[in-house]
Amino acid sequence: MGVKLYTLDASPPARAAMMALEIFNVPFEKIDVNLGEGQHLTPEYLKKNPMHTVPVLEDGNLILHDSHTILTYLADTYGKDDSWYPKDIKKRALVDQKLFFDSAILYTRGRNITYSLIMEGKKTKEQKHLDLIEEAYGFMEVFLSRTTYIAADHVTIADVSALSSMSSMVNLQKFDENRYPKTAAWYKKMKSTPYCKKYNDHGEKALLELL
Known part of the structure; x- marks a missing residue:
């Protein structure tokens, strides 16, 4: 299914998630969410994230909606070593x-x-x-x-x-x-x-x- 990131460029947490995807060399589909048009309040989006915030990461059947959790997940899952997020x-x-x-x-x-x-x-x-x-x-x-x-x-x-x-x-x-x-x-x-x-x-x- 691939990795998808629901994002908004102006959002600091969304930018952190995109930077982490780049750091760990994870190809992803970037899906822009227009808050001004209420796209974060649609039933489809609320099903993914009841808090209607960005970013939201989809990796197969896993859905994460906090940037800090997304960063730790990406580091553990796709990091080549543990320097970015130590295992110690x-x-x-x-x-x-x-x-x-x-x-x-x-x-x-x-x-x-x-x-x-x-x-x-x-x-x-x-x-x-x-x-x-x-x-x-x-x-x-x-x-x-x-x-x-x-x-x-x-x-x-x-x-x-x-x-x-x-x-x-x-x-x-x-x-x-x-x-x-x-x-x-x-x-x-x-x-x-x-x-x-x-x-x-x-x-x-x-x-x-x-x-």
Whole structure:
């Protein structure tokens, strides 16, 4: 049946899933979901994902609808080695910890603003939300002061997930490279990767246009 990904380029989680498919060399059918036309609310889509979000991954009879779960599944199933998602329990726990950090902090704090502007029609960004993003940059700097990448001294799927969120956040609140030099160095490295250029950059611009 092949792998299918229901996606939206402007969505950070969807971009993370597409980057992971590229990293693990998984051919897939890209199915764009037009939220403006309500395609995420059709009975067919709700059957796949009752939460009506993107991305949704179909691999045979398996359906997954959380980007972090999709990344771990792809790494375990299609990864040539375990560097992206270590099998060692303690090393894996550190990657999981940063995946949860992305889900709870990075992505959520960016979404607080994008949702209010795009879906609720607000014209300005609330300062309290900008302050929370600034705090998130501080967390990143601490993590990256301990290891080269956010979960280890080599790149993992946690970095891919964080990249998709960070590349959207910087369009909401730029970070000071002098204040966060480790974060700036990490961000430049991740932005230069071929998978970012292929599947993240275009979506980042698409979200900026919506904003």
